[in-house]
Amino acid sequence: MKITEWVSKDKRLSWTRKGGIVLVAFLERVTVEHNVARLAELACLAHVDLLNQLRRFTKARVLGRRTDLDVVPAEDHFWLSTERVDRARALLQQADDADLRELVAERGLDIDRALGDFSTQQPYAVALGKALRDARIASGSSQAEIAEKAPTLSNTELSAFENGHALPTLITLAELAHIYKVDADELIVRAACHSKPDKQVLALRVAEPTFRAVLTHQFAVRRVRELARQKAQSPKAATSKNS
Known part of the structure; x- marks a missing residue:
């Protein structure tokens, strides 16, 4: 043929x-x-x-x-x-x-x-927080118990991750996944699947779901750091303006 x-x-x-x-x-x-x-x-x-x-x-x-x-x-x-x-x-x-x-x-x-509910409007950090919380609950552990198993993490940091107020690094995410006995890529793929699509990642036309999710995570971390930097500089800018 x-x-x-x-x-x-x-x-x-x-x-x-x-x-x-x-x-x-x-x-x-x-x-x-x-x-x-x-x-x-x-x-x-x-x-x-x-x-x-x-x-x-x-x-x-x-x-x-x-x-x-x-x-x-x-x-x-x-x-x-x-x-x-x-x-x-x-x-x-x-x-x-x-x-x-x-x-x-x-x-x-x-x-x-x-x-289904794949494409939603919730931010990536919120979706990842829910995935982390579900994985922790499924493991039968409290936030305090996880903080003891991961010395580099405090209870406050873990709470911030689960509430979507902060994003863990990929290394921290891998550490938590190991403790929860789940795959780290499953966590970030799930979060990318259940959050508002990242326009920067979509523009790259990345089809492989894990690579797409990693890029989404990295772009989100960069945005969080940029916002924190701008917030830290804003009082200085206001002070210099008044003087």
């Missing part, structure tokens, strides 16, 4: 939008296992396009996969676990545009339902 025969005549179906269609199909049916035939029915994509996207998301560990060896020929099944929903939504948001929404609607799928 020639490569030209693999390409759909619909020019809207770019590589990214094909992936977006597949992600919507899974996000509407989280934890449900699908075989390739069922997915082809949902996504309405050429067989080769569907398989390429399934390989892509399985390799990126967004989708789970198992092979049923009791069936001849062996049949593959794919699913999206609840733990990977935020990663899937992060990728879907990168593909979200008017053409994708048209393609999804034509297939009877709902992109807004798939995105």
Whole structure:
């Protein structure tokens, strides 16, 4: 088969939008296992396009996969676990545009339902604070107990992080994640998923969710430091003006 025969005549179906269609199909049916035939029915994509996207998301560990060896020929099944929903939504948001929404609607799928509460207006620091608090509570520890386990952190600092009044460095975040026995990248990806998208990061068109989340965190830390610097200098500026 020639490569030209693999390409759909619909020019809207770019590589990214094909992936977006597949992600919507899974996000509407989280934890449900699908075989390739069922997915082809949902996504309405050429067989080769569907398989390429399934390989892509399985390799990126967004989708789970198992092979049923009791069936001849062996049949593959794919699913999206609840733990990977935020990663899937992060990728879907990168593909979200008017053409994708048209393609999804034509297939009877709902992109807004798939995105859920992914895109909100809360600041990143607040979203990260909630993620840190949830992780601490899930570990069964109090703020005081965590402060004892992390000598470089005080109870006051931890409280400021959880309330979204301050941002930890990536090293501190990794230290807290280790104590809570969770992955640090899961914390920042979740926060980036549930906060107002950072315009600076979106302008860079970063698709990889973890890298995008790290950039969001770093930009947020820089803004916090800049605001603190301006606040510290403002009284001096006012004094010099009065004199």
